[in-house]
Amino acid sequence: MKFIVWSLLLLGLSAQAQVKPDISQANPSALEMKARKIYERLTGTKLPIDSPVVAQMVAALNRGDTQAAAQLATQDPNFYNITVKLMALQLSTRDETIKTPLNDFVASMIGVTRDQTDARELLTGNFYYMGSGTGIRSNLIPDLLISNNHYDDLEKNRVNLAANLVRVEGQMIATSATATAANPDPAGVITSRTFMGAHALMGTNRRLVEYTFREFMCVPLNEWADTGASDGRIGRDIDRFPANNHTTFLTSCKGCHTVMDGFRGAFAKWDFDGMGIKHSAVNTRGGANNYTIATDTRGIVNKMNKNATIFPSGYPQNDDSFVNNATRTNNAQLFEWRGSSVGGNGTKAFGTIVSNSKRFSQCMAKRVFKTVCRKEIDINQNRELISQWGNEFEASGYKLKALFEKIAVKSQCLE
Amino acid sequence: MKNFFKSLLKWIPLSALLFVGFNNCAQPVTEDYDFASTGRIEAEEMDSEKLGIPIALLSAEQTLQSMLNVTNVATAPASVLTEYNTRYGALAAGNDLSMANAPLMLSSTSLAGEVCNSMITNERAMAAADRAFFGSVNFNAGISTMSDDVVKASIRGMARSFWGRNETQDEQVLLLSYKLEFTDALAANARTQAASSANFMTALCSAMLSSLDAITY
Numbered sequence: 217m218k219f220i221v222w223s224l225l226l227l228g229l230s231a232q233a234q235v236k237p238d239i240s241q242a243n244p245s246a247l248e249m250k251a252r253k254i255y256e257r258l259t260g261t262k263l264p265i266d267s268p269v270v271a272q273m274v275a276a277l278n279r280g281d282t283q284a285a286a287q288l289a290t291q292d293p294n295f296y297n298i299t300v301k302l303m304a305l306q307l308s309t310r311d312e313t314i315k316t317p318l319n320d321f322v323a324s325m326i327g328v329t330r331d332q333t334d335a336r337e338l339l340t341g342n343f344y345y346m347g348s349g350t351g352i353r354s355n356l357i358p359d360l361l362i363s364n365n366h367y368d369d370l371e372k373n374r375v376n377l378a379a380n381l382v383r384v385e386g387q388m389i390a391t392s393a394t395a396t397a398a399n400p401d402p403a404g405v406i407t408s409r410t411f412m413g414a415h416a417l418m419g420t421n422r423r424l425v426e427y428t429f430r431e432f433m434c435v436p437l438n439e440w441a442d443t444g445a446s447d448g449r450i451g452r453d454i455d456r457f458p459a460n461n462h463t464t465f466l467t468s469c470k471g472c473h474t475v476m477d478g479f480r481g482a483f484a485k486w487d488f489d490g491m492g493i494k495h496s497a498v499n500t501r502g503g504a505n506n507y508t509i510a511t512d513t514r515g516i517v518n519k520m521n522k523n524a525t526i527f528p529s530g531y532p533q534n535d536d537s538f539v540n541n542a543t544r545t546n547n548a549q550l551f552e553w554r555g556s557s558v559g560g561n562g563t564k565a566f567g568t569i570v571s572n573s574k575r576f577s578q579c580m581a582k583r584v585f586k587t588v589c590r591k592e593i594d595i596n597q598n599r600e601l602i603s604q605w606g607n608e609f610e611a612s613g614y615k616l617k618a619l620f621e622k623i624a625v626k627s628q629c630l631e
Numbered sequence: 632m633k634n635f636f637k638s639l640l641k642w643i644p645l646s647a648l649l650f651v652g653f654n655n656c657a658q659p660v661t662e663d664y665d666f667a668s669t670g671r672i673e674a675e676e677m678d679s680e681k682l683g684i685p686i687a688l689l690s691a692e693q694t695l696q697s698m699l700n701v702t703n704v705a706t707a708p709a710s711v712l713t714e715y716n717t718r719y720g721a722l723a724a725g726n727d728l729s730m731a732n733a734p735l736m737l738s739s740t741s742l743a744g745e746v747c748n749s750m751i752t753n754e755r756a757m758a759a760a761d762r763a764f765f766g767s768v769n770f771n772a773g774i775s776t777m778s779d780d781v782v783k784a785s786i787r788g789m790a791r792s793f794w795g796r797n798e799t800q801d802e803q804v805l806l807l808s809y810k811l812e813f814t815d816a817l818a819a820n821a822r823t824q825a826a827s828s829a830n831f832m833t834a835l836c837s838a839m840l841s842s843l844d845a846i847t848y
Contacts, residue, residue, distance in 0.1 A: 234763065235701075237789075238791070239784055239787040241797075243796050244795065244796060249796075260689075260690075260696075260848075261693055261696045261700050261848075262697035262845065263700065264700075264701050264791060264792035264793075264795070265792070266791055266792070297696075298693055302690065314692075314724060374707070590687040590726060
């Protein structure tokens with residue numbers, strides 16, 4: 217986004233310590249370079265080699281305490297304002313680009329990292345994060361629930377998110393221009409305005425499943441498609457005889473739809489109309505106008521059952537139940553499900569199954585590795601290593617901040 | 632604004648020179664990667680992340696924040712933010728080195744110019760002993776009285792802050808030769824005017840702050 221900053225310019229950026237370079241010094245030592253590298257990777261910004269922080273980090277590295285060195289870097293607000301923000305921006309929209317406006321999804325991810333809460337909350341929690349300050353529009357309905365005004369203002373005014381964001385319990389949905397209702401099925405950032413806006417806008421709500429797996433399981437749909445799984449949940453809008461060829465369906469279409477349509481029911485009561493998120497339990501049922509949601513009499517959004525004549529014997533979505541069809545051998549090994557993972561009802565149950573899998577932890581490790589180490593790591597070719605990092609993440613209590621600090625000092629990252 | 636554009640004409644060529652000439656500022660892209668023998672990477676592959684090259688370009692927001700960090704400009708003034716907003720589209724949308732194209736370099740230089748202008752304004756207001764980068768510069772005298780040692784001290788300070796290391800001999804020679812060119816380009820009476828010192832330091836700072844080592848990590 218191109219920022220338009222003509223007012224409140226003096227709010228400025230987070231203050232950095234003034235550094236006076238020591239021009240009498242020789243080139244920095246290898247340890248000083250290592251400390252600076254860790255700092256720059258974690259904060260996403262450059263650091264003068266004569267900064268006192270470098271000396272403190274070198275002292276920690278000399279003690280063999282790499283974690284302490286990393287923790288010095290994560291004290292910098294830029295760790296949240298730059299590094300965590302940029303990682304979250306890429307996950308928040310369909311374009312997966314960092315040139316995306318700050319939004320509620322990103323604010324939540326920064327908040328969960330800063331507050332060191334269990335990262336599984338990102339897919340299951342009933343909360344959001346917001347800021348405050350002069351010039352920040354903060355009216356719940358017009359500025360948070362049906363527009364991105366609030367987060368746009370935080371960004372335009374270059375507010376220090378690390379210090380400013382506050383957790384708010386209880387996600388809300390606008391039911392009219394003046395009324396709100398509690399979100400009946402909150403699931404962290406999945407039910408954020410941004411994620412829903414990206415993936416529940418029009419379509420058939422399949423994209424919500426695809427992108428939840430893409431962003432939080434690090435697996436594109438083609439990699440977990442399974443033509444051998446049950447097709448019992450595949451919708452009526454999917455042609456079983458594309459171009460009059462049933463084989464095409466069996467060998468191609470079916471693979472993605474067995475797993476995707478299995479989970480799709482979790483979103484059967486959700487919609488997004490370009491303004492705000494809608495759930496049939498709280499929004500007035502009717503046409504797809506502002507604040508109303510287009511559903512059938514059971515509260516199932518019409519788009520879940522549209523084009524029902526294409527294959528009338530397909531699965532009609534009658535409620536918000538879903539089944540996990542990604543449990544056959546390959547997918548079971550890929551995701552390593554835990555707990556009750558055969559199915560459920562609604563988005564929170566869906567988010568719970570996803571976030572309790574081992575793959576979620578491994579995916580977060582992979583994402584952090586890419587963010588701070590500036591390299592891709594192939595989970596499939598480094599299963600043991602990623603599995604170990606995922607286990608470390610879980611042992612920390614699913615704390616993203618600790619994950620960043622651990623990954624940034626791994627030999628694989630610094631080499 | 633008119634002066635800014637005039638100054639820009641001086642900064643951009645120097646920045647380009649630094650970008651091209653100081654490849655030793657950053658790890659060469661192909662170093663340690665034997666593409667031909669492994670056959671893993673296509674010749675046309677340019678994505679540094681896919682290549683596994685642990686050097687990344689600073690994205691737009693990172694560039695601005697980094698420039699402020701290393702120049703001790705704690706709060707971005709209006710002129711810097713205006714320039715950032717203007718140049719935002721050309722600054723990197725990611726961290727891939729292949730995004731380092733000509734518009735990006737020009738935009739980085741323009742942004743660096745504004746940041747350096749703020750930095751020099753701040754430093755000029757300080758007592759010489761308190762300055763971080765220009766302690767030995769007499770901003771009340773023209774460039775004609777500025778010795779090479781004064782320039783060398785400023786280069787060293789900026790190199791350590793912007794690049795995280797001392798400048799190499801080649802870099803120092805190149806930057807000193809720029810001082811000569813800058814001076815020669817001025818009319819005799821302009822060389823004795825105080826503004827010439829500040830203008831030169833702004834140009835020098837801009838070039839160093841927008842060079843590859845300053846916008847990668």
